[in-house]
Structure formats: C-alpha cells, structure tokens
Amino acid sequence: xxxxxxxxxxxxxxxxxxxxxxxxxxxxxxxxxxxxxxxxxxxxxxxxxxxxxxxxxxxxxxxxxxxxxxxxxxxxxxxxxxxxxxxxxxxxxxxxxxxxxxxxxxxxxxxxxxxxxxxxxxxxxxxxxxxxxxxxxxxxxxxxxxxxxxxxxxxxxxxxxxxxxxxxxxxxxxxxxxxxxxxxxxxxxxxxxxxxxxxxxxxxxxxxxxxxxxxxxxxxxxxxxxxxxxxxxxxxxxxxxxxxxxxxxxxxxxxxxxxxxxxxxxxxxxxxxxxxxxxxxxxxxxxxxxxx
Numbered sequence: 001x002x003x004x005x006x007x008x009x010x011x012x013x014x015x016x017x018x019x020x021x022x023x024x025x026x027x028x029x030x031x032x033x034x035x036x037x038x039x040x041x042x043x044x045x046x047x048x049x050x051x052x053x054x055x056x057x058x059x060x061x062x063x064x065x066x067x068x069x070x071x072x073x074x075x076x077x078x079x080x081x082x083x084x085x086x087x088x089x090x091x092x093x094x095x096x097x098x099x100x101x102x103x104x105x106x107x108x109x110x111x112x113x114x115x116x117x118x119x120x121x122x123x124x125x126x127x128x129x130x131x132x133x134x135x136x137x138x139x140x141x142x143x144x145x146x147x148x149x150x151x152x153x154x155x156x157x158x159x160x161x162x163x164x165x166x167x168x169x170x171x172x173x174x175x176x177x178x179x180x181x182x183x184x185x186x187x188x189x190x191x192x193x194x195x196x197x198x199x200x201x202x203x204x205x206x207x208x209x210x211x212x213x214x215x216x217x218x219x220x221x222x223x224x225x226x227x228x229x230x231x232x233x234x235x236x237x238x239x240x241x242x243x244x245x246x247x248x249x250x251x252x253x254x255x256x257x258x259x260x261x262x263x264x265x266x267x268x269x270x271x272x273x274x275x276x277x278x279x280x281x282x283x284x285x286x287x288x289x290x291x292x
Contacts, residue, residue: 084256133175225258
C-alpha cells in the first residue's frame with residue numbers, strides 16, 4: 001500500500017480529493033467525482049493509491065483549501081463502540097446516564113451507529129442548538145477505516161483488512177441518549193460526528209496501540225489516553241463485527257472514548273455556543289470544531 005495522508009477538500013475551483021504532502025494539498029480528483037473519490041480509491045486497492053501518487057494533477061497550498069471530512073459521504077452509518085476504556089466505562093456507568101447494561105465494564109463490545117448525516121469536517125460548526133436538552137458532550141476517538149470487503153475475519157488477520165486511521169469526535173446529547181434508552185438518537189444529530197483532518201493509511205502507523213489521544217476543550221486537557229488501553233482491541237472489534245455482518249471498504253469503526261467526558265464531572269460540564277473542541281492523535285493530526 002502506498003503510504004499517504006488522504007484528504008477531501010475544497011479549492012477555489014470546487015471540490016477535490018487527494019493527499020497531503022508537507023504543506024501542500026495534492027489534487028488527484030476534481031469536480032463532482034471528488035465527493036466519492038476517497039471511497040472509490042479505498043475500494044480499488046493499493047494500485048489505485050499508487051496511481052494517485054504518480055498521477056496527481058496539481059498542488060495547492062494547504063492554507064488555500066478548506067478541508068472536509070476525508071470521506072464526506074460515507075457508504076453507510078459509522079459503527080461506534082461504547083464503553084471501551086476501563087476508566088471511561090466506570091465514569092459513564094456511575095454518571096446515571098448508562099441505560100445500556102447493569103455491568104460497568106461490558107463483557108462483549110457494545111456497538112451502535114451514527115448516521116452518515118451526522119458527519120462533518122475539520123472546522124465545521126457542531127450545532128449544539130439542535131439538541132433541545134442542552135446536554136452536548138464530546139468524545140474524542142480513534143477511527144479505523146476498513147479497506148477490503150470481509151466476513152468472518154479472525155483477530156490474527158484483522159489488520160490485513162484495515163485501510164487506515166482517522167480522528168472521530170463522537171459528539172453526544174446526553175439527555176437524549178438517556179431519554180430514549182439507546183444511543184442512536186442522542187448521537188445521531190446532524191453535525192455530531194466531526195471527522196478528519198485526514199486518513200493516515202495503515203503503513204503510516206507503525207504501532208496503533210502506541211498512539212496517544214488528547215481532547216481539549218477551550219485549551220483545557222480533558223482526555224489523555226493510549227490506544228493500548230482499549231478494553232476490546234481493534235482485532236477483537238473486527239473479528240466480533242465481521243462474525244455476523246460483512247464489512248465494506250470505507251466502513252468506519254470509532255473505537256470508543258477514554259475517561260474525561262463532560263458527564264464525568266460533578267456537575268456535568270456540557271458544551272455550549274462559543275466552545276472549541278480539539279482532538280489530536282499521534283500522527284493523525286488535529287481535529288478542531290467550534291460549538292454553535
């Protein structure tokens with residue numbers, strides 16, 4: 001696989017897709033086709049990535065483009081894992097908002113989805129005003145992008161099916177999450193899934209367990225953890241999910257959030273207009289989104 005940082009973006013001439021090279025956005029696809037270009041290149045395999053690297057159209061300074069979510073329109077809903085760090089599982093279970101199970105630490109992965117319409121990109125405003133309960137919370141997470149159609153994958157072979165990694169912020173309405181006794185409505189609000197700034201291909205990440213995630217709110221560090229701290233690691237998640245469902249190229253699995261979310265404070269520290277969320281992961285850049 002060609003080692004690249006894959007991006008979707010908008011130039012002065014319109015939508016584009018390509019990769020990041022230093023301080024330049026390298027244009028590989030332009031126009032209407034750019035909306036699905038990253039999905040197309042993932043599905044087409046390593047040779048398609050090589051063609052991108054070798055046949056790029058032109059370069060544009062990164063300062064002159066607006067980054068979008070790397071996959072602006074995912075092929076289907078984002079798969080998300082709940083309560084997948086020990087300390088966060090405890091904080092969420094004791095918060096009074098956990099209607100999912102009686103045990104603090106799940107015995108099997110808790111899987112839910114966020115609709116594709118919740119996806120937005122770096123710098124986009126997360127519309128807290130859409131939450132009538134005013135209980136918006138942040139959840140910085142590592143996203144895993146599936147590279148090949150797969151079913152019945154064993155954990156030992158799971159990384160063979162990973163295309164790359166991306167930052168995801170699983171923004172949540174806590175009151176809606178609790179009110180409906182499930183997580184789709186509280187987590188599926190439009191703009192409540194910021195993603196980006198790029199997908200790092202798997203070759204870019206030598207040891208995914210060594211990656212560190214940091215979430216800051218208005219400059220204050222709230223979350224800081226290593227991916228090694230996951231309760232159910234990435235191979236286990238892929239094995240579990242693919243045991244009963246086919247995973248598709250471009251599917252995104254948000255692997256869970258560590259301790260430090262807003263409901264972990266007493267009283268809860270919810271987000272409001274003017275707040276700034278900043279999630280960073282080693283080698284995957286920085287995902288910043290204002291709250292409006």
